[in-house]
Amino acid sequence: xxxxxxxxxxxxxxxxxxxxLEELEEEGVEVITADNGQAALEIIRDEEPALVFLxxxxxxxxxxxxxxAVKNELELGDVYIVLLTAKGQEFxxxxxxxxxxxxxxxxxxxxxxxxxxxxxxxxR
Amino acid sequence: MNSITLGKVLKRRPFSPLVxxxxxxxxxxxxxxxxxxxxxxxxxxxxxxTCYPVTVQGELIGRVYGDEKAxxxxxxxxxxxxxxxxxxxxGNETLHKxxxxxxxxxxxxxxxxxxxxxxxxxxxxxxxxxxITFTSATVLLQDKETGLLEVLLAEGNExxxxxxxxxxxxxxxxxxxxxxxxxxxxxxxxxxxxxxxxVSSLMCAxxxxxxxxIGIVMLTSATQRVYLAEDLKLFTTLASQAAVQMENAALYLxxxxxxxxxxxxxxxxxxxxxxxxxxxxxRVMEYSLALGRTLNLSDEQLQRLELAAVLHDIGxxxxxxxxxxxxxxxxxxxxxxxxxxxxxxxxxxxxxxQLSDIIPGVKHHHERFDGRGxxxxxxxxxxxxxARIIAVADSFDAMTTDRPYRKGFPFEEAFExxxxxxxxxxxxxxxxxxxxxxxxxxxxxxxxxxA
Ligand SMILES: [Fe+2]
Numbered sequence: 092x093x094x095x096x097x098x099x100x101x102x103x104x105x106x107x108x109x110x111x112l113e114e115l116e117e118e119g120v121e122v123i124t125a126d127n128g129q130a131a132l133e134i135i136r137d138e139e140p141a142l143v144f145l146x147x148x149x150x151x152x153x154x155x156x157x158x159x160a161v162k163n164e165l166e167l168g169d170v171y172i173v174l175l176t177a178k179g180q181e182f183x184x185x186x187x188x189x190x191x192x193x194x195x196x197x198x199x200x201x202x203x204x205x206x207x208x209x210x211x212x213x214x215r
Numbered sequence: 216m217n218s219i220t221l222g223k224v225l226k227r228r229p230f231s232p233l234v235x236x237x238x239x240x241x242x243x244x245x246x247x248x249x250x251x252x253x254x255x256x257x258x259x260x261x262x263x264x265t266c267y268p269v270t271v272q273g274e275l276i277g278r279v280y281g282d283e284k285a286x287x288x289x290x291x292x293x294x295x296x297x298x299x300x301x302x303x304x305x306g307n308e309t310l311h312k313x314x315x316x317x318x319x320x321x322x323x324x325x326x327x328x329x330x331x332x333x334x335x336x337x338x339x340x341x342x343x344x345x346x347i348t349f350t351s352a353t354v355l356l357q358d359k360e361t362g363l364l365e366v367l368l369a370e371g372n373e374x375x376x377x378x379x380x381x382x383x384x385x386x387x388x389x390x391x392x393x394x395x396x397x398x399x400x401x402x403x404x405x406x407x408x409x410x411x412x413x414v415s416s417l418m419c420a421x422x423x424x425x426x427x428x429i430g431i432v433m434l435t436s437a438t439q440r441v442y443l444a445e446d447l448k449l450f451t452t453l454a455s456q457a458a459v460q461m462e463n464a465a466l467y468l469x470x471x472x473x474x475x476x477x478x479x480x481x482x483x484x485x486x487x488x489x490x491x492x493x494x495x496x497x498r499v500m501e502y503s504l505a506l507g508r509t510l511n512l513s514d515e516q517l518q519r520l521e522l523a524a525v526l527h528d529i530g531x532x533x534x535x536x537x538x539x540x541x542x543x544x545x546x547x548x549x550x551x552x553x554x555x556x557x558x559x560x561x562x563x564x565x566x567x568x569q570l571s572d573i574i575p576g577v578k579h580h581h582e583r584f585d586g587r588g589x590x591x592x593x594x595x596x597x598x599x600x601x602a603r604i605i606a607v608a609d610s611f612d613a614m615t616t617d618r619p620y621r622k623g624f625p626f627e628e629a630f631e632x633x634x635x636x637x638x639x640x641x642x643x644x645x646x647x648x649x650x651x652x653x654x655x656x657x658x659x660x661x662x663x664x665x666a
Contacts, residue, residue: 107313110306178320201317202310203345 093213094121094140098131098157099175100149104198108144111202115209128152135161135170142171142212144196144205147182155183155190162191171212175200219303221249221269221277224296225256237288245288246280271296315346315449322456330464332356333376336368339432339457347446349434351412355380356422356430356461357390364390364430372412372435384408385419386433393428395420395451397442401435416440420451422458429458474569475522482525485532489540495612500524502608502654503601506645509652512600520601523576527605530560530577542620557581558590575599580606585639595642603642607633607649610640626658 095115097108105124112122123140125131128149135143135157143161147154154174161167174195176182187195196204225231225247234256238245244260255277262280267289269277276296279289322342336354343352351371355364363379364386374380382390384406389396399416401407407414414435422430432454482496503524507517531539534556538549545553561578564570579593579602586594588606614629624632630650637646649655 103309106302107306107310110303111310199313199316201321202314204317 092119092121094123094138095209095213096131096134096138096140096143097122097124098126098128098143098149098154099146100126101146102126104146104175107202108200108205111200111205112209114206115213120209120213128154128157131157132160135167136165139167140170141215142173142209144173144175145192146175147195148177148180155186158187158192159190173208219271219276219296219300221247221292221296222253222255224276224292224299227299230295234288234292237291241284241288243282243284245285247288247292248278248280250275250277269293269296271300311346318342318345319452319456322453330467332461332464333368335457335460335464339453340368340370342453343434343450346449347418347434347442348436348440349418350437351414351435353433354422354430355386355433357428367430373410385417386431389419389421390428390431393421393423395447395454397444397447399441400439413437416442418442418447418450420447420454422461423455424458424462429461432457478522478525478570482529485529488536489531495616496525496528498612498616499527499605499608502611503604505653506604506608506648507601509648510600510604510645516600519573519576520604522570523573523580523601524605524608526560526564526570526573527577527580527609528556528560529563530556530558532563533559554581554589573601576601576605578602580609582606583640584642588640598642603645607641607645611649611654 095112097105097112099105099108105126109122109124112120116122123134123138125134129152131143131145132152134140145154145157158172158174161170161172168191171193172191174182174187174192175198176195178197178199182195182197184195194208196208225234238256238258243258244263245256245258246254246262247256248254263282263285265280265282265285267279267281267286268275269279269289269292271293277292279285279292281288322338339354340352343349349371352369353366353372353374354368356367357363358365358379361379362382364382366374366376366378366380368376381387385396385398385401385404385408388406395418397418398404398407401414401417412435415438417433417435419431419433421428422432432450434450486494486496500521503520504517507520512520531553534553538545538552541549557578557580561574564574564577576599579588579591579598582588582591582593582598582602583606584595584598584603586592611629611633614624614632615626616623633641633646633649637643
């Protein structure tokens with residue numbers, strides 16, 4: 092069963108992403124959530140989700156750090172990582188590239204885009 | 216219908232570990248199942264017959280079996296499911312807002328690239344469709360001379376683009392007041408005008424640019440709907456963005472027209488040096504476009520093709536008059552001079568940044584499909600499609616028109632020549648397109664008239 096991991100320290104963003112992805116759950120996709128970088132990293136290592144929506148700005152371990160650990164240390168290149176950044180906030184695109192993120196999206200996100208992206212990634 | 220299941224409620228953290236603990240603490244046989252009977256949780260021991268329903272807003276979503284303690288659990292689950300449902304409603308509302316906000320950002324980012332009013336209108340409708348439900352839409356612009364509203368774009372109704380309407384009914388009221396309107400029950404509105412397309416509910420918003428009102432947009436629904444004030448607000452905002460863009464586009468189109476005039480004048484000036492070629496450039500451009508359309512080139516490619524065809528020989532400006540206009544046979548050295556015109560052309564055009572994308576068309580119009588042309592000896596698909604097209608158009612016109620040293624061939628001979636050289640000098644696909652293009656129609660009509 093394919094898995095999607097949602098990582099954000101803000102509970103309402105986690106919930107909104109879960110709600111957006113609910114349609115996929117009915118099709119057999121499992122949506123898991125994590126509220127910090129460390130927990131996210133453990134879940135990614137143990138469960139190898141196909142897709143991760145990962146908030147950049149998190150206390151202690153940032154989304155950049157998590158992404159870097161997954162792509163460059165654990166070498167889990169197949170895990171598709173979407174970095175979530177806040178609209179209006181400076182986003183270091185070069186850093187995003189360096190840590191190997193596959194895509195970045197701004198918050199507030201367009202639910203249609205999130206769902207479309209998830210379907211596309213899961214189809215692979 | 217409740218879009219919530221007991222299974223989902225039970226799974227949600229931190230509620231799920233709480234329920235597990237509660238069940239352990241109650242220490243009594245319990246069974247929790249989904250409304251459809253799917254088992255969600257069962258403790259050891261005999262299943263009790265007493266059943267307590269779990270409900271949300273009066274609807275059954277599951278059952279708890281057990282002794283009277285189970286009734287407590289059922290109430291707790293009902294209560295929590297209620298909260299969960301409420302949260303879901305709020306969440307969905309927020310997601311709808313997210314959709315709207317991102318739509319506005321997207322519009323602001325994308326719209327500057329739309330330049331034709333129709334394209335802008337169609338983009339507007341595409342955006343609206345994502346947030347508002349409607350079955351038909353009409354975008355109308357005021358015709359300044361007559362004051363009538365002219366249909367620019369219509370979807371899902373009987374209006375045809377170009378049709379001009381008297382500003383009457385609800386449309387007329389919105390046009391006159393400049394204020395958007397919601398009419399949820401059209402049949403009861405005395406201003407409503409019945410037309411072939413069924414309309415039960417509608418919204419109408421003005422297209423307001425910076426200073427003036429330039430048109431209106433009408434959205435209608437065949438079935439009864441309840442449009443809200445906030446729908447109209449979003450609709451009006453998106454419509455205004457489109458209106459401002461239409462005004463900008465009009466300025467851009469003026470600028471573009473001025474640019475094209477300049478390019479044409481430049482090409483004509485060069486052609487005047489060689490009176491024998493009379494209108495060669497214009498014909499090459501027309502033949503090229505006919506070929507381009509037959510080959511289904513995109514609008515962008517056709518635009519490049521047009522400009523490249525008009526300017527293909529601009530490099531001849533760098534060839535001395537006594538060589539360019541020489542009537543007797545050219546010496547080898549003089550011929551070398553003439554063969555430099557595509558490169559001169561490239562040099563001239565590369566100084567105009569707006570024309571940088573037509574360089575391949577100009578520089579390579581004397582390349583040959585088999586690689587034996589000049590200046591770079593490119594072959595096949597290495598030669599830009601516009602250059603391959605211009606090569607055919609240019610040769611055909613050169614063959615069929617009179618030159619100082621010879622008469623032009625009859626068309627039939629030129630056709631034969633194209634066929635013979637397909638695959639060597641010319642791209643065979645383009646030669647094939649030539650015989651399927653409008654150029655042939657023109658030839659047939661001319662012949663029919665002669666006969
Ligand atoms: Fe030429």
